[in-house]
Amino acid sequence: MAVETELLAGLVIARLSGDIDHHGAKPLREAIDGAVIASGARELELDFRDVSFMDSSGIGLVMGRYRLMQELGGQMWLVNVAAHLKKVMILAGLDRLSILDKPIRRDGKEGKPGEPNQYHEAAI
């Protein structure tokens, strides 16, 4: 479990990797929140491309970051979520928050809902 954060004009991209479980959740949470708060960013993208495993501790992590961005008047979304992880997220109702595979902003351009996930396509 690890996270790498990158700041792009008001957007923090957090690339998570490895297993997200109770053991690893706290350092991940601190790293992501630290990057958001220090930068004053209002948008957060969680990239799940290199996440191999996630249980309900990962749901807690996602919901906690969703709440943080709501409090800051910002937005967050997830990209590159593998099918076996999406299964757990959907049963937790995260699909109802419409943060799963949202279109990605690129160069500050706003993506429109329903647009293909550009990040996803680039990865294929």
Added chain:
Amino acid sequence: MNPINTMKLQFEGRSVNEAFSRTAVAAFVTQTDPTIEELSDIKTAVSEAVTNCIVHGYRDTLGTVYITANLYPDSRITIKIRDKGRGIPDIKKAMEPMFTTAPEEERAGLGFAVMQTLMDKVKVTSKEGKGTTVTLERSIRSKGE
């Protein structure tokens, strides 16, 4: 029906052992030739039950977590995960989605819901002050079915 193979595992309830224990159970179950999805479901459910022993059963203490996994001739597996911790006063309530006694740790209250969705059966027995046993059951479909 008697199991055709059994594995027992016992380890200290340290969070670093969450990954170890789900991986060990998955390695044992691999001999039934599960699909990647079945293996992933089992790992996730085991992780939920083991994490509950550590986070809730042994809250503020360090205790031992016990796992017994059985493989049956009809490709059914059972995994029993047990702690000797504080126990659950109201099991029905504890199993309700979103119910948690530890919201301050960003717990979603979804561990049991995840286990129930991913497994065929989830049985919970518990006694306050004595501990909790969660038994997970799942049939492994042979590939190509």
